[in-house]
Amino acid sequence: MFNLTKIIRPNILTLEPYSSARDEFKGSEGIFLDANENPFGSLNRYPDPLQKSVKQKLSEVKNVPAENIFLGNGSDEIIDLCYRIFCEPGKDKALTFVPTYGMYEVSAAINNVELIKLPLNSDFQIDTKSCKTYLKDTDVKLIFICSPNNPTGNIINNIEYILENFNGVVVVDEAYIDFAGSNSLSAKLDNYPNLIVLQTLSKAWGLAAARMGIAFASTEIIIYLNKVKPPYNMSSPNQQAALNALDDLEIYQNQLATILSEKEKMLNAFADISIITKVYPTDANFILIKVKDADKAYNQLINKNIILRNRSKVVADCLRITIGTPQENEALLSAFKNIQL
Numbered sequence: 211m212f213n214l215t216k217i218i219r220p221n222i223l224t225l226e227p228y229s230s231a232r233d234e235f236k237g238s239e240g241i242f243l244d245a246n247e248n249p250f251g252s253l254n255r256y257p258d259p260l261q262k263s264v265k266q267k268l269s270e271v272k273n274v275p276a277e278n279i280f281l282g283n284g285s286d287e288i289i290d291l292c293y294r295i296f297c298e299p300g301k302d303k304a305l306t307f308v309p310t311y312g313m314y315e316v317s318a319a320i321n322n323v324e325l326i327k328l329p330l331n332s333d334f335q336i337d338t339k340s341c342k343t344y345l346k347d348t349d350v351k352l353i354f355i356c357s358p359n360n361p362t363g364n365i366i367n368n369i370e371y372i373l374e375n376f377n378g379v380v381v382v383d384e385a386y387i388d389f390a391g392s393n394s395l396s397a398k399l400d401n402y403p404n405l406i407v408l409q410t411l412s413k414a415w416g417l418a419a420a421r422m423g424i425a426f427a428s429t430e431i432i433i434y435l436n437k438v439k440p441p442y443n444m445s446s447p448n449q450q451a452a453l454n455a456l457d458d459l460e461i462y463q464n465q466l467a468t469i470l471s472e473k474e475k476m477l478n479a480f481a482d483i484s485i486i487t488k489v490y491p492t493d494a495n496f497i498l499i500k501v502k503d504a505d506k507a508y509n510q511l512i513n514k515n516i517i518l519r520n521r522s523k524v525v526a527d528c529l530r531i532t533i534g535t536p537q538e539n540e541a542l543l544s545a546f547k548n549i550q551l
């Protein structure tokens with residue numbers, strides 16, 4: 211049975227969080243002489259620490275109650291908070307399936323937490339048999355699953371098997387879910403008290419600069435995320451940028467449709483490019499390809515000011531290509547035709 215208080219570090223269970231006078235005063239009008247701000251200017255006031263307006267809007271767009279939403283300064287902040295809440299440095303462990311998003315490992319190292327890296331199989335799926343013993347290891351407190359996975363691009367199956375058979379917390383990172391056309395696991399929060407779903411406005415919503423990461427989780431988990439986060443982790447301009455984007459669904463839908471149709475165009479075009487030896491199926495806004503000599507191809511493209519992600523150290527001879535504008539994609543296709551390997 212999952213028991214949240216057994217998973218949380220003892221110092222976090224008893225932590226007295228920072229509280230400001232504005233946590234006690236609920237109104238919005240008043241003479242604010244409590245926070246040592248400058249009384250003049252337009253950015254002179256601290257932002258809403260709980261980002262209530264953004265959560266309300268997100269709740270409507272994502273169909274998740276506002277009390278089940280936490281916002282971080284990018285999902286990267288939330289990944290770090292998860293280590294700090296659930297993993298005792300030097301003692302507890304976390305687990306992930308590789309190749310995957312690099313910040314799970316970087317954050318583990320920063321927090322002095324051992325990260326067990328189990329390989330995905332040749333279809334980039336979880337091998338449930340080989341992870342069984344790890345699911346029973348009580349030192350493993352946290353599992354990160356990225357779906358659609360970065361850099362492979364595919365949706366991961368069997369996540370519910372992990373949720374059902376693991377008594378720690380499972381973080382499902384859905385940064386690319388908007389491109390996948392499949393349902394978010396956030397619809398199943400009531401079934402899984404050990405589930406945290408991460409999403410972000412950095413990808414399909416076009417707000418990477420505004421650093422708006424989202425966690426959907428039980429109200430109990432949200433309490434601890436709020437306790438541990440820095441009090442004012444989202445700036446007011448960034449909260450406003452999120453509100454503006456969430457208010458304009460048409461822009462989001464149009465950009466999403468363009469990116470998806472460009473992805474189809476690129477997938478078709480890649481089939482005729484001789485240096486590309488394999489194109490992996492993708493549910494994201496990027497495509498993983500295998501080429502004859504990834505380092506050489508990468509460097510030749512860099513010399514033309516076209517920057518791809520060289521993933522050949524994690525998947526042999528692979529490059530990851532983000533879908534750009536139609537013009538950028540055309541430029542890549544013509545550059546590909548001139549590569550000499």
Ligand SMILES: Cc1ncc(COP(=O)(O)O)c(C=O)c1O
Nearest residue numbers: 284285286311360385410412423
């Ligand atoms: C799987 C995954 N999660 C999270 C992030 C970071 O998201 P954010 O910009 O919200 O920190 C990325 C960025 O590339 C990503 O690929």
